[in-house]
Amino acid sequence: MTVKAGVAIPGTPSETTDEELNYLNNKTGIKSWLLTLDHKRIGVMYLWSVLIAFLIGGVFALLIRTELLTPGKTIMEADTYNEMFTLHGTIMVFLFIIPAIPAALGNFFLPIQLGAKDVAFPRLNLLSYYLYVLGSLVAIGSIIVGHIDTGWTFYTPYSLEGNSSVLFMTGGAFILGFSSILTGVNFIATTHKMRAPGITWRRLPLFIWSLYATAVIQVLATPVLAITLLLLILEKTMTIGIFDSRLGGDPVLFEHFFWFYSHPAVYIMILPGMGVVNEVITTFSHRRIYGYMFVAMSSVALAILSFLVWGHHLFAAGMSAYATMVFSMLTFLVAIPSGIKIFNWLATLYQGSISLASPMLYTLGFIALFTIGGLTGVFLGTLALDIHLHDTYFVVAHFHYVMVGGTVFGFLSGLHYWWPKMTGKMYNETVARIAFGFVFIGFNVTFFSQFLLGSQGMPRRYYDYLDQYQPLHMTSSGGAYILGVGFVIMGAMFLHSLFKGKKASENPWGSAGYEWMTSTPPHPENFAETPVMTRGPYDYELCTEAELYEGFRSELPAALAE
């Protein structure tokens, strides 16, 4: 196998016997998938599902951007537009981003990285998948029942008016919440109880630390969403006067409830992405993460702080000045653990041996874009600036930098990184880089212009706008099309890999991570024998050159190596 300068281009696999036993070929038939208890197969089913959700949400996004090319009507009416951005938001948040990394990639790799055979409760895991499917169908059913135009935030009293589609959408989100609680419970139990010998807490892969922190938030915060949505459903069907001011309720109470969940949910979305970045950055710079404990604990700190800052969504909502002050101060604290992560990633690159393969490109993209997302968060945390910027395109741009530039880039990084292990196939690296170019440039063109729109005073969720905003809107839409092209190229590349891809070796990236020690695709029970870990997942100094480039197993029984 050849190693090109600067890049670890995976070569031909170490010639193993062609049909090794793996999780894909041990059983066949549709039932072996739909009723499987194997976390890997459930992870793959989740992956397909979230990708479909991403596709649907993405189409809505393109329709929105097309409508905004010109002021007034371009392709649709105001009420249709409102429905589009509501569906875009709800689908992307509840059906895609929240489950994307934990339920798809996490389900697949958490047990493998722990050296476990499966998650602690495999049946619960399957149930969580079916709750996801049910919740998604109920949520999407709202399109058929009527016209869902409340925005993904369902603010009262607007959501109390109108037709019953809101009941379907919130009902769907309610069910999806349970799916995410079950995944969280499973991950916590698995991490505590099923670590292979030698995997101590200090040797836990950082992806697991971030999934663990995420799971804690999921278990603690999601019930609040469930209660909130239930109250909304009760209020709508029985008018009891919780949120409706005409009955003595308080609409702002809903905002408090909603953000008490949804701010922590932001960390449910971003922490797993940071976890992927930790894995990828160490692999592609061949270096142990700098300040392991600081990085691990910053995840936990973010998880805790995330429960204390929901009020920053209500700075303009007429909250008391004292509450506003406290929430602003706490919000600034969030910047600290986020900053720690960025500094530690930089320090990890320092004196590494850095390869710029596609997973690493997405990870570096993550760091750059998340930095912008974080810094613009400082604008929004600063009270006087938030009063100007709140509910404008500045906020839209800010959270897209965090959620797309952060989470989606993290997800794509993980997908490129683990794709060979999951499918046993390589993809075309050149095409992957071209797709990255489109996605990165398209993303920045789309959303950077939105910062300017927002600081110039363009409110969000606007179907129509004053002429002065048109040049920036057109730029943003142009960026969205570039982004779309990037995703089409990437989709084609992955499909091509699935059918025609070269066989992947065990450890194509030369990683020291535990999941690369098993066969590709993994054995049905992850490891043929329970592994005993004698070093941490980032101890590159303890690996030999051969291990890093030829894969670990080739060192094992001579029969398997050529």
Add this chain to the structure above:
Amino acid sequence: MNDTPVFNAPNGTLQLPPQMSTLAPHVDWLYYLVFWCSVASFVAIVGLMTIYIIKYRRRPGRKSLPTGHNTPLEIAWTVIPLILLMGLFHLGFKNYMSGLVAPKDALQIHVRAMQWNWEFEHPNGTTQMNEAMLPVGVPIQFIISSSDVLHSFYVPEARLKRDAVPGLYTTLWFEVPKERLQGKKDVDVWVFCAEYCGAPHGITNGSEANTNHSTMRAQLHFVPQSVYDDFLKKGPPPPPECEGKPNVASCWGEQIYEQAGCRACHHTDGVTEQPGPNWKGLFGHNVKFEDGTSQVADANYIRQSILQPQAKIVAGYTTINMPPYRLSDREIDAVVAYIKSLGEQ
């Protein structure tokens, strides 16, 4: 008093709109402080990243060095940003409070938000729809309420917004400096609705003014104090566009129809009767009511239909409620003239 530093750019910059309040230069200074700090941090982070990527790129013979550990460094990059951020927090809070607490002598204007209009009420009871005449050089406090869903009173050029919450009064204040007039008769400042408040379903004129969340806007006309006083005495004058037209009143009435949002429900083509009755041929027509009675539509009936729409409900219109509109007498006369001009029966 606000003693934080200022950044003056009356006509705005690439990033920020014109400064139309005494608060804006303070906010903008803070904005650019955060902006330049962010640029510096971004350049430092991405710059270092780029240098490392180039310097430590993988090439034959390059081996990574084991990761060391440096607790003082970790503590430094925790504590230094913390101190900077607390400074920002302090400045942000100070400017926030100065936009919230109005001076005692501020002129009080009530703002009522409703789907999809802004109603302004002056101290003497004069009301205006989706526009307001206001004096420069005095602090003005807006007392904001909502009669239906959440809205948000947003004045980008003043750098301020506050939600309109049903069941709650919220306030904000600002003062337009006298110099902004620069010898002109008035300066106009936009108000947007920044909290999503929906759109009517299936209406085709969705992009006209004041028919949905995105067009729920108002214009504040800032004039010298003397002009404002005059306005308070006589009520709003007909708009300049209508002056010199053969029928000033009906021209003005048509403007009110557009700007006050009647258009969202009432058509004038004589065909569409939804969501509200068509106005063509309404004047002089015998209107049948839900309770079985009927009446000829004359000026008094139209006046009542605007001020107390629920007093007499036209037969067949029980599902959509028309909100009451507080128009001045002169404005009502103008609407009547306009409806009359659409044809009598």
